[in-house]
Amino acid sequence: MVPTKINNHFVKRSHCPVCTSENLKMLYSEAYESENITDYLDDFYNAQGGVEHEYLKGTDYSLLQCLNCDLVFQENIPNDDLMFRLYEQWIDANIVCKAQEQYPLWYHETYANQIIDLITFFKRKPIDLKVLDFGMGWGKWCLMAKAFGCQVYGLELSKARIDYAQKNGITVLNEAELANHKFDFINTDQVFEHIPNPKATLETLLEKLAINGVIKISVPNGNGVDEVLKHMNWTAKKGSANSLNMVAPLEHINCFKTQTILALAEQFNLCEVQIPRSKTYYKSKKDFIKKSLKIFTTKKKPSTVLFFKKSSS
Structure with missing residues (x-):
């Protein structure tokens, strides 16, 4: 509407x-x-x-x-x-850009862990994975995925953020250019809460998913x-x-x-999928158990993160 x-x-x-x-x-x-x-x-x-x-x-x-x-x-x-x-x-782009360049190590580690989980889930070589970060911001997720060897594309409306990402080697698409691509994974992180028409946006993105592709919706x-x-x-x-x-x-x-995101997904006959946490970046089995328990026992979760793929039926 x-x-x-x-x-x-x-x-x-x-x-x-x-x-x-x-x-x-x-x-x-x-x-x-x-x-x-x-x-x-x-x-x-x-x-x-x-x-x-x-x-x-x-x-x-x-x-x-x-x-x-x-x-x-x-x-x-x-x-x-x-x-x-x-x-x-x-x-002000200059103020925000300087601030994001000072983000702590854990911020970058989080993105690295996400990409490892993603590669492990698809069970393919990184170079064979084509990914899109929709609403990429300053392109930090894109840069991490590129560092692991994935085929990486970003989409963003802010000219300052586009320029920054392109200077760092990220291929940035506009909405018209999306028609020429299919992606194995589409990342939308802290995006859907900002857009006027989430249903229409999701419909457009789903058209760009490859067979067995996955879309991530992460919102506050x-x-x-x-x-x-x-x-x-x-x-x-x-x-x-x-x-x-x-x-x-x-x-x-x-x-x-959460129920609202699931209701949105149901309109497009999407199936929720789980992307397990990979053990490869934990120091030990004890470290894996400790950090996994922390995820499930934290009372206040700042974001809701769900993954979906198109139903085969």
């Missing part, structure tokens, strides 16, 4: 962007000009660049819940021009959103119990529970 224009900077979504249902419930609404939201946005964005609040005047931050698939989503979202302004100007863990919305604590810091990051104004326009 195409969003309708409400002013020069925002469009309104009147249908669920996952299942197209009109059976919606208003959970919360507050003007972007309110002190709560103005302070929240300044606290979050000033370190990265800054918000021009005049673009938000006359618009409400409104959260809807789909009573069919349980998606929680923002009703009023930035149009294409405001999206560009947000990601390319309010978020929204399973606790009902409890978070009981408090609406605009001062709660990111990572804290009542943080509103999972429904962050302007950016996290979709908040997925």
Whole structure:
């Protein structure tokens, strides 16, 4: 469903962007000009660049819940021009680029482990695996996959991030060029919460999956959103119990529970698959058991990660 224009900077979504249902419930609404939201946005964005609040005047931050698939989503979202302004100007590429170049060792180790898991799962030589990182950001996942020898492609809208990835040897495609490719694996990491029409996007990506190909959907863990919305604590810091990051104004326009992702996948007859953790990068059997137990016993999981392939039936 195409969003309708409400002013020069925002469009309104009147249908669920996952299942197209009109059976919606208003959970919360507050003007972007309110002190709560103005302070929240300044606290979050000033370190990265800054918000021009005049673009938000006359618009409400409104959260809807789909009573069919349980998606929680923002009703009023930035149009294409405001999206560009947000990601390319309010978020200063130079500041963010310098910050991501200082990421700690564990950040890179996580990506290395993911690629090892992927190669082990497919049981093929890395050079025989063709992978796409959809919404690649600064291309860090792509660079790690390339280091292991995979055929790597990225797709990204931000010019600054595209330039950075290309300077580091990543082949970046545009949406038109996707038609010429089929991929064994498509990575979408922290992407679907940002896009206006998740259903249409997933449909497009599935057309680019090779036979027996796998797509990964990783989004902020929204399973606790009902409890978070009981408090609406605009001062709660990111990572804290009542943080509103999972429904962050302007950016996290979709908040997925696990059941919502499964409902989206079911519409395309997708089968969930498991990609086991490889033992190859653990120091010992004891280390493997210790780290595996930590994964399953951690109460607060920041992301929901699911893998799917097309059903053979």
